[in-house]
Amino acid sequence: MKLYKVKKSNIDRQGRGLYAVKDIKEGSIIINYVGKIITKKQTEVSDKFDNAKPIYLFNLNNRYDMDGDVSWNTARLINHSCSNNCDYDGQGLKLWVVAIKDIKKGEELTCDYGFGYDSDYKQFPCKCKSKNCCGYIVRSESRWRINKRFSLRHKKNNRVNR
Numbered sequence: 001m002k003l004y005k006v007k008k009s010n011i012d013r014q015g016r017g018l019y020a021v022k023d024i025k026e027g028s029i030i031i032n033y034v035g036k037i038i039t040k041k042q043t044e045v046s047d048k049f050d051n052a053k054p055i056y057l058f059n060l061n062n063r064y065d066m067d068g069d070v071s072w073n074t075a076r077l078i079n080h081s082c083s084n085n086c087d088y089d090g091q092g093l094k095l096w097v098v099a100i101k102d103i104k105k106g107e108e109l110t111c112d113y114g115f116g117y118d119s120d121y122k123q124f125p126c127k128c129k130s131k132n133c134c135g136y137i138v139r140s141e142s143r144w145r146i147n148k149r150f151s152l153r154h155k156k157n158n159r160v161n162r
Protein backbone atom coordinates (compact mmCIF):
# COMPACT_ATOMS: atom_id res chain seq x y z
CA MET A 1 0.00 0.00 0.00
CA LYS A 2 1.20 3.47 -0.83
CA LEU A 3 2.09 5.63 2.13
CA TYR A 4 1.20 8.88 0.40
CA LYS A 5 -1.30 10.60 -1.79
CA VAL A 6 -1.01 13.66 -4.00
CA LYS A 7 -3.19 16.65 -3.26
CA LYS A 8 -3.16 20.42 -3.24
CA SER A 9 -0.36 21.63 -1.01
CA ASN A 10 -0.69 23.83 2.06
CA ILE A 11 2.85 25.09 1.53
CA ASP A 12 2.86 25.70 -2.19
CA ARG A 13 -0.61 27.10 -2.77
CA GLN A 14 -0.24 26.96 -6.53
CA GLY A 15 1.00 23.43 -6.52
CA ARG A 16 0.55 19.98 -5.21
CA GLY A 17 2.24 18.08 -2.45
CA LEU A 18 2.45 14.60 -0.98
CA TYR A 19 0.51 13.69 2.13
CA ALA A 20 0.77 10.73 4.49
CA VAL A 21 -2.27 8.43 4.17
CA LYS A 22 -1.36 6.59 7.37
CA ASP A 23 1.01 6.98 10.30
CA ILE A 24 4.57 6.51 9.06
CA LYS A 25 7.44 5.37 11.27
CA GLU A 26 10.78 7.12 11.26
CA GLY A 27 13.12 5.32 8.85
CA SER A 28 10.40 4.15 6.45
CA ILE A 29 11.09 4.52 2.76
CA ILE A 30 8.12 6.39 1.35
CA ILE A 31 8.73 6.71 -2.36
CA ASN A 32 11.51 6.26 -4.89
CA TYR A 33 12.92 9.38 -6.47
CA VAL A 34 13.20 8.57 -10.16
CA GLY A 35 14.25 10.44 -13.27
CA LYS A 36 16.71 10.54 -16.08
CA ILE A 37 20.30 9.64 -15.32
CA ILE A 38 22.50 12.11 -17.14
CA THR A 39 26.24 12.67 -17.22
CA LYS A 40 27.85 15.68 -15.54
CA LYS A 41 28.76 16.84 -18.99
CA GLN A 42 25.10 16.86 -20.03
CA THR A 43 24.29 18.86 -16.90
CA GLU A 44 26.98 21.39 -17.76
CA VAL A 45 25.84 21.99 -21.32
CA SER A 46 22.11 21.95 -20.62
CA ASP A 47 20.56 25.39 -20.17
CA LYS A 48 17.77 23.75 -18.21
CA PHE A 49 19.84 24.05 -15.04
CA ASP A 50 21.25 27.48 -15.75
CA ASN A 51 18.78 30.00 -14.46
CA ALA A 52 16.89 28.22 -11.76
CA LYS A 53 18.33 26.46 -8.79
CA PRO A 54 18.54 22.80 -9.61
CA ILE A 55 15.58 21.77 -7.50
CA TYR A 56 15.26 18.43 -9.26
CA LEU A 57 18.91 17.80 -9.99
CA PHE A 58 20.76 15.32 -7.78
CA ASN A 59 24.40 14.45 -7.68
CA LEU A 60 24.68 10.65 -7.88
CA ASN A 61 28.44 10.25 -8.13
CA ASN A 62 31.46 11.77 -9.88
CA ARG A 63 30.04 10.92 -13.24
CA TYR A 64 26.26 11.01 -13.13
CA ASP A 65 23.43 13.26 -12.03
CA MET A 66 19.73 12.49 -11.77
CA ASP A 67 17.29 14.86 -13.42
CA GLY A 68 14.06 14.31 -11.50
CA ASP A 69 12.10 16.85 -13.49
CA VAL A 70 10.04 14.25 -15.34
CA SER A 71 6.29 13.66 -15.18
CA TRP A 72 6.63 10.09 -13.86
CA ASN A 73 8.59 11.23 -10.81
CA THR A 74 5.85 11.79 -8.23
CA ALA A 75 8.48 12.49 -5.57
CA ARG A 76 9.31 15.77 -7.33
CA LEU A 77 6.06 17.15 -5.87
CA ILE A 78 7.41 17.01 -2.33
CA ASN A 79 7.79 20.55 -1.01
CA HIS A 80 10.62 22.07 0.97
CA SER A 81 10.14 22.82 4.65
CA CYS A 82 12.51 24.26 7.24
CA SER A 83 11.26 21.53 9.60
CA ASN A 84 11.19 18.73 7.07
CA ASN A 85 9.91 15.32 8.12
CA CYS A 86 11.58 13.47 5.22
CA ASP A 87 14.95 13.48 3.55
CA TYR A 88 16.47 12.24 0.32
CA ASP A 89 18.67 9.17 0.55
CA GLY A 90 20.17 6.79 -1.93
CA GLN A 91 22.74 4.27 -2.98
CA GLY A 92 24.45 3.77 -6.31
CA LEU A 93 22.20 5.26 -8.97
CA LYS A 94 19.04 4.91 -6.89
CA LEU A 95 17.38 7.62 -4.81
CA TRP A 96 14.46 7.52 -2.44
CA VAL A 97 12.67 9.56 0.19
CA VAL A 98 12.81 8.40 3.79
CA ALA A 99 10.91 9.55 6.89
CA ILE A 100 13.32 11.19 9.35
CA LYS A 101 10.73 11.37 12.12
CA ASP A 102 7.42 9.69 12.92
CA ILE A 103 4.80 11.22 10.64
CA LYS A 104 1.09 11.33 11.42
CA LYS A 105 -1.59 10.46 8.92
CA GLY A 106 -2.64 13.61 7.05
CA GLU A 107 0.66 15.48 7.43
CA GLU A 108 2.30 16.92 4.35
CA LEU A 109 5.60 15.21 3.49
CA THR A 110 8.50 17.65 3.23
CA CYS A 111 12.22 17.59 2.49
CA ASP A 112 15.13 20.00 2.82
CA TYR A 113 15.97 21.03 -0.75
CA GLY A 114 19.52 21.63 0.38
CA PHE A 115 20.10 24.89 -1.46
CA GLY A 116 23.33 26.58 -0.48
CA TYR A 117 23.40 30.20 0.56
CA ASP A 118 24.26 32.58 -2.25
CA SER A 119 23.40 36.04 -3.53
CA ASP A 120 20.13 35.01 -5.15
CA TYR A 121 18.60 33.21 -2.18
CA LYS A 122 15.82 35.83 -2.09
CA GLN A 123 14.43 34.37 -5.31
CA PHE A 124 13.19 31.42 -3.31
CA PRO A 125 11.00 32.46 -0.39
CA CYS A 126 9.91 29.63 1.89
CA LYS A 127 6.26 29.40 2.86
CA CYS A 128 6.47 26.41 5.15
CA LYS A 129 5.25 28.47 8.16
CA SER A 130 7.07 26.23 10.60
CA LYS A 131 8.48 27.72 13.80
CA ASN A 132 11.92 27.07 12.36
CA CYS A 133 11.27 28.90 9.10
CA CYS A 134 14.07 31.25 8.08
CA GLY A 135 11.94 32.74 5.29
CA TYR A 136 13.89 31.32 2.38
CA ILE A 137 14.62 27.94 0.88
CA VAL A 138 18.15 27.42 2.13
CA ARG A 139 19.63 24.25 3.61
CA SER A 140 19.65 24.02 7.39
CA GLU A 141 23.44 24.37 7.72
CA SER A 142 23.32 27.76 5.96
CA ARG A 143 20.25 29.33 7.55
CA TRP A 144 22.29 31.21 10.16
CA ARG A 145 23.61 33.43 7.35
CA ILE A 146 20.10 34.74 6.81
CA ASN A 147 18.89 34.97 10.35
CA LYS A 148 21.15 35.12 13.41
CA ARG A 149 18.48 33.23 15.32
CA PHE A 150 19.82 30.10 13.68
CA SER A 151 23.44 30.67 14.57
CA LEU A 152 23.44 28.81 17.88
CA ARG A 153 21.81 25.81 16.34
CA HIS A 154 24.33 25.97 13.54
CA LYS A 155 27.23 25.80 15.96
CA LYS A 156 25.65 22.97 17.85
CA ASN A 157 25.08 21.02 14.64
CA ASN A 158 28.68 21.51 13.67
CA ARG A 159 29.88 20.08 16.92
CA VAL A 160 27.69 17.03 16.59
CA ASN A 161 28.93 16.40 13.07
CA ARG A 162 32.56 16.42 14.01
Ligand SMILES: [Zn+2]
Pocket residue numbers: 081082083126127128129130132133134135136
Ligand atom coordinates in the same frame (compact mmCIF):
# COMPACT_ATOMS: atom_id res chain seq x y z
ZN1 LIG B 1 10.48 27.57 5.83
